[in-house]
Amino acid sequence: GENVEQHPSTLSVQEGDSAVIKCTYSDSASNYFPWYKQELGKGPQLIIDIRSNVGEKKDQRIAVTLNKTAKHFSLHITETQPEDSAVYFCAHSGYSSASKIIFGSGTRLSIRP
Amino acid sequence: DAGVIQSPRHEVTEMGQEVTLRCKPISGHNSLFWYRQTMMRGLELLIYFNNNVPIDDSGMPEDRFSAKMPNASFSTLKIQPSEPRDSAVYFCASNGQGAGELFFGEGSRLTVL
Numbered sequence: 001g002e003n004v005e006q007h008p009s010t011l012s013v014q015e016g017d018s019a020v021i022k023c024t025y026s027d028s029a030s031n032y033f034p035w036y037k038q039e040l041g042k043g044p045q046l047i048i049d050i051r052s053n054v055g056e057k058k059d060q061r062i063a064v065t066l067n068k069t070a071k072h073f074s075l076h077i078t079e080t081q082p083e084d085s086a087v088y089f090c091a092h093s094g095y096s097s098a099s100k101i102i103f104g105s106g107t108r109l110s111i112r113p
Numbered sequence: 114d115a116g117v118i119q120s121p122r123h124e125v126t127e128m129g130q131e132v133t134l135r136c137k138p139i140s141g142h143n144s145l146f147w148y149r150q151t152m153m154r155g156l157e158l159l160i161y162f163n164n165n166v167p168i169d170d171s172g173m174p175e176d177r178f179s180a181k182m183p184n185a186s187f188s189t190l191k192i193q194p195s196e197p198r199d200s201a202v203y204f205c206a207s208n209g210q211g212a213g214e215l216f217f218g219e220g221s222r223l224t225v226l
Contacts (some may be wrong), residue, residue, distance in 0.1 A: 013206040032213045043204050043217030044156070050214075089156060093213070101146070101215055102170060 002027060006090050006104030014112050019077045021107045026071060030092040033073045034045060036103070038087045045105075047088075048075070067096035077109075085111045115139075119205050127226050131193040134221045136205030137186055144160035146215065147190050148204040149178055156204070162188065195225045 004025045013019045023033075036044035049096050050057045050064045050073065052084035061080075066073040077084055090104040118137040126132055138145045154177040160170040162182045170180070177196070182188040192199055202222050206215040 034143075034213060034215075041219075043206070043219055044215075045217070046214045049213060100158060100161065101213075102158060103148075105155040 001101050002100065004090060004092050005102045006107060008107060009105065010108045010110070012110045012112060013080055015080055017080055019075075019080055019084070019089070019109055021088055021109075022072060023074070023104050024072045025092050027092070028071070029094055032093050032099075033064070034091050034101070035062075035064060035075045036089045036091065037110065038089065038106075041087075041090045044089055044107075055089060080111050082111050082113065085109060114141065117205055117207055117216050117218035117223050119203075121221055122219065123222045123224075125224045125226065128196055130223075130225075131191065132195045132199070132223060134190040134203050134205075134223070136188045136190070136218060138188070138205070138207030139209075139216055140186065142207035142209045142216070143185070144208050145182060145188050146206045146208075147188070148217075150202045150204060150220070151200075159224070183199045190192055192223075195223075197225045199223060200225050 004023050006023045034049035035047050037047045038044040048059050048062050048064050050066050055066055061078045063076040075091040088107045091101050093101040120135045123186045144163050147159040149159055159172045160180045161168055166181045178192055180190045202220040204217050204220045206217040208215050
């Protein structure tokens with residue numbers, strides 16, 4: 001179906017360590033996989049995305065990996081900093097501005113000083 | 114660019130009253146999405162429009178909810194009559210042709226007493 005499962009729901013890591021959040025989807029037609037960060041009192045904001053023809057994408061301390069065969073994708077944050085504390089959502093859709101973008105349930109990430 | 118603009122930011126109303134939430138998408142964007150966020154259900158897609166036409170309203174909870182987009186720069190989400198279980202943060206988002214990134218407004222926090 002359309003849903004995407006996201007784990008874990010909460011994650012606490014020591015500042016400087018890495019954080020990994022994983023999502024699994026079931027729709028084989030999905031070909032666009034964004035990740036959003038939501039800070040308190042604000043709307044979600046795109047931090048990185050990946051399309052189905054790519055297996056990995058990196059942007060500074062953030063990376064996303066995609067395994068289309070297994071239908072899962074992951075967000076990796078290295079050298080975590082206090083400002084990384086937020087709620088992170090994975091999402092998926094077909095490639096089109098008119099396609100449904102369905103979100104995972106979210107992961108609340110806390111960075112311990 | 115002013116971003117996606119939503120109003121009101123906060124609304125407190127009594128059960129049975131009509132609620133109207135408003136959204137102005139980013140100029141030039143041709144898709145508009147309404148999401149509802151709660152602790153229990155996360156980010157739920159309620160309805161989305163493409164070129165002012167409703168494409169998928171399967172997420173609208175029931176007949177008490179309705180959404181319109183009379184032109185490219187304005188959309189409303191109406192709840193009539195409102196119930197306490199409608200209490201949530203309602204987000205509007207928009208994106209442009211061929212672009213996957215969703216741009217969210219800051220949300221409208223609705224409390225129905």
